[in-house]
Amino acid sequence: MIKIDKNTKSQLIELQKSKNISLEGNILKIIDSSDDPEFEKYVKNSIEKDREGRKKRLEITKQIQTQNKNLTDLNSENERINSEIKCALSEMEESKTKIESQNSELIEWREENERITQELHKALSSAEEAKKLAENDLDILQKKTQFELIGTIVRISLFVIIGVGIITTAVYMIALFSDKDTAIIASTWSNMLGILLTNSFSIIGTIMGVKYAASSKKDE
Amino acid sequence: MIDSILLVDDEDLFHLVFEDACSLLDISLSLNSLNSSDEAAKLFQKWFQSGDDNDKPECVFVDLNIIGSSFDGIELIRKINFEYGNHVVIGIISSSNEAEEQSKAIQAGAQFWIIKSDDIEPRLEEFRKDYEGYKNRTNPFKIYK
Numbered sequence: 001m002i003k004i005d006k007n008t009k010s011q012l013i014e015l016q017k018s019k020n021i022s023l024e025g026n027i028l029k030i031i032d033s034s035d036d037p038e039f040e041k042y043v044k045n046s047i048e049k050d051r052e053g054r055k056k057r058l059e060i061t062k063q064i065q066t067q068n069k070n071l072t073d074l075n076s077e078n079e080r081i082n083s084e085i086k087c088a089l090s091e092m093e094e095s096k097t098k099i100e101s102q103n104s105e106l107i108e109w110r111e112e113n114e115r116i117t118q119e120l121h122k123a124l125s126s127a128e129e130a131k132k133l134a135e136n137d138l139d140i141l142q143k144k145t146q147f148e149l150i151g152t153i154v155r156i157s158l159f160v161i162i163g164v165g166i167i168t169t170a171v172y173m174i175a176l177f178s179d180k181d182t183a184i185i186a187s188t189w190s191n192m193l194g195i196l197l198t199n200s201f202s203i204i205g206t207i208m209g210v211k212y213a214a215s216s217k218k219d220e
Numbered sequence: 221m222i223d224s225i226l227l228v229d230d231e232d233l234f235h236l237v238f239e240d241a242c243s244l245l246d247i248s249l250s251l252n253s254l255n256s257s258d259e260a261a262k263l264f265q266k267w268f269q270s271g272d273d274n275d276k277p278e279c280v281f282v283d284l285n286i287i288g289s290s291f292d293g294i295e296l297i298r299k300i301n302f303e304y305g306n307h308v309v310i311g312i313i314s315s316s317n318e319a320e321e322q323s324k325a326i327q328a329g330a331q332f333w334i335i336k337s338d339d340i341e342p343r344l345e346e347f348r349k350d351y352e353g354y355k356n357r358t359n360p361f362k363i364y365k
Contacts, residue, residue: 025243026243026248026249026250028247029221029246030249050243051243051244052241054244055240055244056236057236057240058236058240058241061233061236061237061240062338064233064235065233065234065338067230067238068233161223164294177239
């Protein structure tokens, strides 16, 4: 504890009375005022004044502290929301990139599909052409076979007719040179020759037609 | 009444709250505040190396997480207790109430744990009553909720 001389005590008391200025703080707690009732009162008043001031300051400081805490909490909340928004944006960007990538793949697939479709169309038209050619070839082959068959038939028929003509003529000649009656055989030979000539021309015409058809096929 | 107190806390506003609360409760005559555990460690190192204990505090209150410092409050208590050999009453004053941290604080040599809140005065009042026990090293670790 510290002791203060009488003169200083008087000055301090006078200062408080005239200008309301007092000692403040913990210094008041270590002043020994027990021997002077007036100065004891001064110290008591000063301590009370100091306490009131400190109480007010403490309340205000606490309020500011609470407000600061609230602001800090709000700031943290804002930061959390910002962080979430950033995350969401980042995810959106990723999704966008993914979708763009998928779109590009789809476009590539579509182009590939279009290319394959075009190739298939080309292949189909080639196949159709090949089919037409094959059908045509088959038709021609069938016709050729038919023509060859007809030609063979006609050739054999011609040989038969010529053979019949030669045989009939030979029989008629034998009858003529052996002085036999030739009346019936002559008319028969005449009719036969007429028929043979008619048929021969018909057959020759057919052979020519067959040959023409065969040569046309060869040209094709 | 405690002669001198050192508060190590990064929050300047709490310095004012703590000073006014201590004054109103007649807890201490002198109070110094620091906002960095590095500064506090330097001071204790200086007192330890010089052997001059005149301006050394009697009691130290340390915040748990001191922003802007190289190490936290528990590490500061450990350094003071085990590296600088200073026999001061020392403990944590923090808004945290985590058992794991409290266990670490005990291992570091903390004697008390005061939980910060808007209404700190009743806890400081209770601490004031227990102070002699901490000074004599007879009180066990206590949490002021």
